[in-house]
Amino acid sequence: MLINLNDKNILVTGGAGDGLGPGICEAVNDAGGRVIVNDLNLEAAQEAASKYKGGLAVAGDVSIAEDVARMFEEIKNQCGNIQGVVNNAGIGLGKYAIEAEEAEFSHLYDVDVKGIWLVTRAFVRQLLDNNEAGSIINISSVQSFNTMHRMAIYASAKSAVNGLTRGLAVELGQYNIRCNAVAPGYIYSKQSLSIIGKWAPDPEKWIEDHKTDHQCLDFFTSARDCGNVVAFLLSDLSRSITGQTIYVDNGTTNLLYNNRYTQ
Numbered sequence: 001m002l003i004n005l006n007d008k009n010i011l012v013t014g015g016a017g018d019g020l021g022p023g024i025c026e027a028v029n030d031a032g033g034r035v036i037v038n039d040l041n042l043e044a045a046q047e048a049a050s051k052y053k054g055g056l057a058v059a060g061d062v063s064i065a066e067d068v069a070r071m072f073e074e075i076k077n078q079c080g081n082i083q084g085v086v087n088n089a090g091i092g093l094g095k096y097a098i099e100a101e102e103a104e105f106s107h108l109y110d111v112d113v114k115g116i117w118l119v120t121r122a123f124v125r126q127l128l129d130n131n132e133a134g135s136i137i138n139i140s141s142v143q144s145f146n147t148m149h150r151m152a153i154y155a156s157a158k159s160a161v162n163g164l165t166r167g168l169a170v171e172l173g174q175y176n177i178r179c180n181a182v183a184p185g186y187i188y189s190k191q192s193l194s195i196i197g198k199w200a201p202d203p204e205k206w207i208e209d210h211k212t213d214h215q216c217l218d219f220f221t222s223a224r225d226c227g228n229v230v231a232f233l234l235s236d237l238s239r240s241i242t243g244q245t246i247y248v249d250n251g252t253t254n255l256l257y258n259n260r261y262t263q
């Protein structure tokens, strides 16, 4: 039994990053799906899309309604309707809530929450126009479950993503449209490394200690590990799963105390 995304066009927002994006796109591609890579920068999206069979690139800011409408028009003209969306585009902050500026708060919520709503709204309207089923996967975070210093604003946005996921599942089930979230633990990306660098003088050491202390499984979660779960949730194998947030975190969210404290 294999995950089969044959004949499905899948939009991956923020797909040109160097963290989760490639792992998600690869998994969709390997399952037979056609990958449509969105990102802010067209050249970066084109370079990423060129790695996948029939890959298509669309540039646009997910937090701007006009960009999202144009992207969906471009996709429709170039490869027809889409059957799945992975809302992966997202930014972090790494600042104490009381130190953050209003513009930083708004920007984070615009991309991490409003962006998901705008892309999902455009996708669902297209599905309803064509009387089609579909699957939406939102990339959340372990920070939506428990959080840490300097993450309150990001954690609250990712908690909103989980809430949006549940609510969309409730509202869209009647149309056979599913909505789930994947909540990764630490995954390498330049973005995550630079945020960790805001408090850790040696981010690589901090990440190594995180693996030893704050995961049940003693290896790093890869972007592809998350991509495999995303591909499953996009496929008909998961047809009875909706409204769920699945933690892909090597057990981070199970731990009450760090390993060295209790072993």
Ligand SMILES: NC(=O)c1ccc[n+]([C@@H]2O[C@H](COP(=O)([O-])OP(=O)(O)OC[C@H]3O[C@@H](n4cnc5c(N)ncnc54)[C@H](O)[C@@H]3O)[C@@H](O)[C@H]2O)c1
Pocket: 013, 014, 015, 016, 017, 018, 019, 020, 021, 038, 039, 040, 041, 060, 061, 062, 063, 087, 088, 089, 090, 091, 092, 111, 115, 139, 140, 141, 142, 183, 184, 185, 186, 187, 188, 189, 190, 191, 192
């Ligand atoms: N790396 C981790 O440890 C980790 C853990 C949990 C959750 N996440 C989440 O995974 C997702 C991907 O993050 P990543 O770590 O792979 O970082 P990344 O920076 O490699 O990928 C994010 C991509 O989104 C794009 N992007 C940013 N704003 C955008 C916008 N407004 N419109 C379109 N594209 C935009 C960026 O250009 C980038 O290519 C994010 O939602 C992040 O919150 C990451």
